[in-house]
Amino acid sequence: MAKATSFDIAYKAGVSQSTVSRALRNSPLVNEETRLKVQQIARELNYKVDKHASSLRTQQSNTIALLLFEDPTNDDSLINPFFLSMLGSITRACAQKGYDLLVSFQQSSNDWHADFEDSKKADGLILLGYGDFVDYEEKLLQLSQQNTHFIRWGAPVKNDKIVSVGCDNFHGGYQITEHVIKNGRTKFAFLGDASSHSPEFLDRYHGFCQALTDNKLSINSELQIDAISVEDSGYQAACQLIKKGIEFDAIFGASDLIAIGAMRALQEHGIKIPEQVAVVGFDDIAVASFTIPALTTAKQDTKLAGELLVDNLIALINGETPETTLMPTTLIVRKSCGN
C-alpha cells in the first residue's frame, strides 16, 4: 500500500484535510476530541508528515548541512579523527535541537558547487575542516553575499559578517609551550604550517613564539617545519628536522596527528621521548592517550564545540546575530613532555 496522506486521514476521520493538518501540529484551534481522533487514526495508518511537502510550503527545512573539507592529501584514507569527533558531537547537538543533519564532504580542490546546492536543502550550513584558508576565504565571502546562513569552525576572521566558533589557539599554544619550558627545555621545534594558509596553526605558532620570548628563549626559524594535519606529514617533517642536524629538545606538533608522526620518526631514529626530546600536540584526539609515551596536548572540547556551532547557527537562522566565540583549550599533561 502506498503511504498515507493527510487526505486519507481526513476521510477516515470524517473531517477536512485542513483540520487534520492542524490536529497533527497540535494547533490550539482544533477541538480536543477531534485532535485525539485524528492523531489516533494517524498512528494507525502509520502516517508521517511528508517533509518535502511541508518544507516546500513553509520554506524551511529544519535541516542543517555540514560541509566537511578534507585535507588535500587525504585522498582515500581515513578522515582526521578530530573532525570525526566534531561530526559526532554536531550530530548529537542537532538531534537535540530537532534539526536533521545533512553531511557532505567537499574536496578542497572542487569548484564548491555543492555548498550552494546544499544551501537550498538546508536552513543553514556548518563549515568544518582545515584546508588552504586563502582559497577558502573568498568562498566564504560569496556565501555571505548570498545571505546564506552559515557558521564555521576555526580561527576568527576579520570580516564581521562571518561568524566562527573556534578555540583560543594562541593561548592554547602559549600555555602548552610554557608548560614544556617549565620542564626545562630550551630548544624548541615547531612542526606545522605557520602561514596565513592555516590560521589555526599560525595562531598556535604565535602563542608558541610568545611563550618562548616571554621566557627569554630564542626562536629559531630553522626549527619550524611545515606540515599538514596528517600523521605521515608529521613524520616527514620530523625526519627533515632531524636531518638538519640542529639541536632541539622539544617538539610542538601543531596537531596531535603531526605530533604522533613526529614521535614515530624520533623513535625510528633512536631518540628517546621524553628524555631527549619532549613532544606535545594539539587537539586531544582519542589516540593521544594511547601513544607511547602518552601525548601531552591542548584539548579542544569537541562536545562543547558542536553545541556552540549548532546553537549559533540556529540563532542565525532565527535572525539573531550570534557572535564569534573563542573557546579555551585545556592542557592535558601526559608523559611525552616529561611532565
Place this chain on the structure above:
Amino acid sequence: MAKATSFDIAYKAGVSQSTVSRALRNSPLVNEETRLKVQQIARELNYKVDKHASSLRTQQSNTIALLLFEDPTNDDSLINPFFLSMLGSITRACAQKGYDLLVSFQQSSNDWHADFEDSKKADGLILLGYGDFVDYEEKLLQLSQQNTHFIRWGAPVKNDKIVSVGCDNFHGGYQITEHVIKNGRTKFAFLGDASSHSPEFLDRYHGFCQALTDNKLSINSELQIDAISVEDSGYQAACQLIKKGIEFDAIFGASDLIAIGAMRALQEHGIKIPEQVAVVGFDDIAVASFTIPALTTAKQDTKLAGELLVDNLIALINGETPETTLMPTTLIVRKSCGN
C-alpha cells in the same frame, strides 16, 4: 533578493517554465541553443533547483538516511570509534554516488519513531550500531513490512527480506584465536556479551570456541564474561575475571574497545602483556595500533563496508534484490598477543 525560481529564468530567457525545467535537466527534447541560453541565465542568477519541490514532485529524494544506534550506556560520551569510521566511509560512498546523507542518532531506549519519519525524507535507510538485537529485530520486521528500503550492518539474520552487510565474525574469531593458540596459549578468556542479544559478538564467540575445540583445548564458561563495546565495560569485565582467581593466559576482547579496557585492568593489576596474558581485540580501530603493547586484532574493512552498504541500498532502491554480504576480516598481528 529572494532565491530565483525556474519562472524567473523562464521570464529572462523568454521561454516557458517547462522548457527551463527541461533545459536544466539536459533533456534531449530541448533545442541546443535554448538549453545553453537557459543554463547560462541559471548560472547568472545562481539558480539551484529546489530539492523539496522536485522531491515532492518526483517522489524521491536522492537522500539516504543513516541511523546510528548507540550503545545503551553511552550517555554522553564519545561515539564508538568503529562506527565513527563507518560513518566516514558511508559519507564518502554516498557523495560518490550522488546521494545526500542524512545522519541521525537513535537512542536505543527510544520508541523508534524517528526511523519511520526518516523513511519519508530519504529513499532508503542504513542501520548501524550494536544494541540489544532482540528488541532490534522486531523493529526491523516492522520496517520491512512497511516496504521501507533499508540495509543493516551486522550479522546476517534468518529473515531473507532483511539485507545485511557484515563481517564474517565467526571466521574472524576463529582465525585470531587460532593465531594465539599457535603462540602457545591454552587458557582462554572471552570478554563480551555472548548471547543472541549481540549476534556479532556471539558469532565471534562461536569462532573462538570452535578454534579451541579444533585444537583440543577446553572451553571454560567461567572465563566468558559479558561486556558491551565500551572501554570501561572491558575494564570492568577484566577486573571481574581477575577477581575470580581462575588462571588464564589469553584474553579475546569481543571488540578493540573491550580489549583496551581489559589491558588497562591487567596493567593495573601488574599483569604483563603479552608475557603473562596475551590480549586480542576485534575491529582494528585507529587506537589499536597505539596501545602499549599494540593490539593484535581482526580488522573490519570500514571503507569497503561503507561502499557495500551504500551500493546495496541503492540497488534496493532501484528495485533490485541485493544479497546479504559477508566480508572477510583481516588478521592484524601486533605485540599484544606475543606475536
Place this chain on the structure above:
DNA sequence: CTGAAAGCGCTTACAG
C-alpha cells in the same frame, strides 16, 4: 472551532 482554497516550486504527461 472548521472547511474551501490558494500556493510553495518543481516535473512531466498531453497537445500541438
Place this chain on the structure above:
DNA sequence: CTGAAAGCGCTTACAG
C-alpha cells in the same frame, strides 16, 4: 522542439 496545465502533499490565511 515547445507551452499550458495538472499535481506532488502539505500549511495557512480567509471566511464562516
